C-alpha cells in the first residue's frame with residue numbers, strides 16, 4: 503500500500519526523523535510539505551528535503567496562509583515564492599479565512615486576504631502550479647476566485663463547506679482532501695460522502711490536534727480508514743485511488 507500525505511506542516515513536528523520513520527512503516531511514500539509564511543517557506547526550501555529517505559520523498563510547496571497576514575512581509579514572501587517557483591510542486595498553503603479572529607472584526611483584513619490570494623492564484627495560473635487551499639468561512643469566494651482566475655489544478659484542503667461550493671469544485675475537476683476529521687466531523691463527513699473518490703486525496707495537516715491527539719504523517723491511515731468507511735470501499739482500493747489522484751494533482755511520480 504502506498505499513501506501520500508498531501509498537506510503537512512513538517513517544520514512544526516517534534517522529532518521529525520522519528521515521525522518520518524513511523525510514516526514509512528504505514529506505507530507513506532510521499533509528503534507534500536507546505537509553507538505558511540516567510541520563515542516556514544524558508545524551512546521548506548532549505549530543510550524539508552533533508553528528511554526524505556529512499557522510501558519516502560518530500561516534495562516542497564510554498565504558500566502564504568491567510569492567518570495574521572503581516573503586511574510588512576507580504577512582498578518579501580511573495581518574492582521568495584516567485585524566486586523558487588520552478589523548484590516546487592504546488593502553491594500552498596494559501597486561501598481565505600473569514601472566520602479568523604481579525605477577519606471577523608474587519609472587512610479590510612478580508613480585502614487584504616483576497617488581494618494576496620488573487621496574486622497567488624495568478625502565479626499558479628502563469629506557472630501552471632496546483633494550489634492547496636484553506637477556505638474556512640470563505641468557501642464560495644475561494645472556489646469562485648480559483649475558477650475565475652483560470653487555475654487548472656486545485657485541492658480544497660480539509661473541505662467542510664456548503665454543497666453548493668462542492669458542486670463547483672467537482673464541475674471544474676478540482677479535488678478535496680480528507681483529514682482524520684473525516685471520522686467524526688459532521689461537515690467534513692458530508693463532503694467526503696458526496697464527493698466521488700476520483701476527486702479525493704488524503705492528508706493529515708500535521709501537527710493539527712484531532713480529538714486530543716497531535717497528528718503526524720503516519721496518521722494518514724486514520725483519514726484513509728474514515729474515507730473507506732464512508733464510501734463502503736476497501737482500504738486498499740481507497741489507498742490506490744487517492745494516491746493515484748495525488749500523483750495526478752501534483753504531477754509527481
Ligand SMILES: [Zn+2]
Nearest residue numbers: 509511595707
Ligand atoms: Zn494546513
